[in-house]
Amino acid sequence: MTPDQIESAVAAAMPQTVEDLKRLAAIPSVAFPGHPEEPVLAAAAVTEELLRSTGLPRVQQVAVEGSFPAVYAEAPAPPGAPTVLLYAHYDVQPAGDPAAWRTPPFEPTLIDGRLYGRGTADDKSGVMSHVAALRAFRGRFPVGIKVIVEGQEEYAGERLEAFVERNPELLRADAIVVADTGNPRVGDPAVTTSLRGMAAFTVEVRTLREPVHSGSAGGAAPDALAALMRMLTALHDDNGDIRVPGLPRGSFLGQGPSEEEFRKTAGVLDGASLVGSGSLADRLWSSYAITVTGLDVPTVAQAINAVQPAARARVTVRVPPAGDPKTTVNAVVEFLRQVTPWGVQVGFGDFTVGSGFQADSGGAARAALNRAMERAFGRPPRDVGAGGSIPLVNTLLKQFPAAEILLFGAEDEDAGCHAPNERVDLEELRKVATAEALFLQELGSA
Template sequence: MTRSQTPASLSALTQDLTRLAAIPSISAPGYPESTHAALGEAYELTAELLRDAGLQNVAPLELPGTAPAVTGEIPAPPGAPTVLLYSHYDVVPAGDESLWTSPPWVPTERDGALYGRGTSDSKANVIGHVGALRAWDGKPPVGIKVIIEGQEEVGGGALLTYPQAHPETFACDAMVIADMGSVRPGVPTLTVALRGMAMATIEVTTLKGAKHSGQFGGAAPDALLILLRALASLHDDNGDVAVAGLDRNEWTGESYSDDEFRELAEVLPGLPLQGTGGLGSRVWSGPAITVTGIDVPSVANALNAVSPHAKAKINLRVHPAQDAGEAQAALVRHLEAVKPFGIALEVTAQETGNGFAADTTGPAYEAARKAFSAAWGTTAVFAAGGGSIPLVSALQSAVPKAEVLLVGATDGYANIHAPDERVLLDELDKATLAEATFFGELAAGWS
């Protein structure tokens, strides 16, 4: 497959992406009924584009309380492997629209990029699948199965348990999970690891009610101080996670430089980065603990009183190969053992999700290395992701022998989940060509 053999022009892909990204298909709860209707509209357009690209038996997979997933197939030629294509058509909210240069629901092309909510995460990747099928005129040299969900941004809903109960539906030799992309523009990237996730809450109640700090402070146990002492124990003086039993190893693949990371994270000038060791091990192949919420009196409403109660929510990111439940148990043990000032905390374990670590030694990875290197004109690299894609672990468990490729048109500077989200059209073009080329390379090398 060469660029001249690819009938799916960039212009057509851009037009299709513009149509799809104009739909405010927000899956987060609490939005008007019209927003939930937009999920159906995005489903219909996604199904239409895939059907027109040659996908057969296109139908919704409808599960309770979950937006419909687009499914379909193209039977494999005799002796050829089957590839499962995944992405999602739902998006996160736009946030404060005044922070956008152009309206988030009016996809706008400028400087070689298309701006708008969902252009990168992950509607460009939906369109990449469409373009890859068009490139073969709907008759690729491999079998195709497709699942495009509408619930990824809120955890997957009932779809998360479906693959394990119906593994035959997802049976394949390789999966192309299109919800990632290049570590930086121009660098073809295969994401080979994702961290898992575990949540927990901690709280402490010490008094029946708030007490005057002048009369009681210094002896009455302050719930807020106790909570803060417990939270501080989660890291050492360097900012490294100090919880025993959490896996970490140095990352040996591609990574960001410290300066790139500072720019991406928008670290204020002059401040050090947190933790020690390689940057990759801090954000990809090691744990991270973030306090995502805390219930305490606000400064604006502060009283001169000893706090009777305090509560915090903790997000733990887990080494890709460590069981998330095992990591969560380590966190709970640590917090239960702390007992600041001799007072025990109430620790509640919440949801978990396992990470992903790829086996990169099979024929699909060999084909992908060739295809992605050819599409970009430079050698493909391995990288990792600090976030999670909930369905990846579910699909991997259901079809454990399938090779899982995490790829896409996104890049590290795409501003996903932020104002001015964008996809570079050149990255979309190359990602589409790479996927189409992958089909040919995998078929040619299959035995």
């Protein structure tokens, strides 16, 4: 196919691509504990159906131990052509507070060229960018194709890592496209060359057998919530830099966002200062970050005049690409033990870790992607980092050291991933799908 034919095919199919994305995003496929399994399995079934529609001769669900099924597909390589592995995930983050959404989180809503809803960007746009790119070839692919779409990346993606290690030949490829990142801004093409890793755990503090009246016991009885708050606030100094020993600041050589751009994207309120030291690129892409992502305590609406006997928090640590998540989480846990006040009982559990990633300088696949993205977006891509982690990437790097791993997608920085009012820009999705299809053709021709 010529580049003009590829661009026309992707553009002509966009109405169907949007309808398919709406159908997939309407499924609340939250693979976290405590959420129903049926929607996750339904999303796997729809993903399988969508991949079949591309003309891939082999499409099936494959079991992943301790997790939800992955959807696997493949087509053999033409003689002399390389094989490309395409990755995405069909599970999503929980919606959180429905009141924080301007539209219902699982009723995809189109507003001014953008589709709003949980998962429309992260990462069902990744599923659809693969589907749209593959459909353009009508079953006659210029390279060998392998596809793996997993079902529990958001909560426990490391379970797919073990699957890859046990089935290396199933996923072996010359180039790997990971469609779970995006551009800094809509229309600003970029390839993610650096990912921070991730570690998370739950900390629980216990002080009393049961709640006691704050009037009769307050002032002497140890408050579990107060103890936990002291521990968590000790993690950072007054400037917002991490106080845990052994977690130094890093540096990122590429260009990061300006403070004005970041404040707008992150929604920082007027008068609120940014935290931490070093450049924004250093802080966002190459340094450690610790965030308290949840607390189990009585809500304000359910508050009673009592000293709390127990409190729990979920703590997430972002780890620089070269850092070790396991060593990092051990350092944070040990620090919290050291700052635990009043001799209270403290426990840690529900650990999750995922490694970071640093790309090399790139070879034939990156050169082909540069040409494809320049045609699709009108300018060449630049290298950027990402603060999030994709657990599978480092495992793929270890299993297939000769393969080039390319991270790009339709999740721009303002897409609201993991936040209320998540959305994908549909023109951005078209350009990304076009770039992917052009990349496959370029690599096959090379």
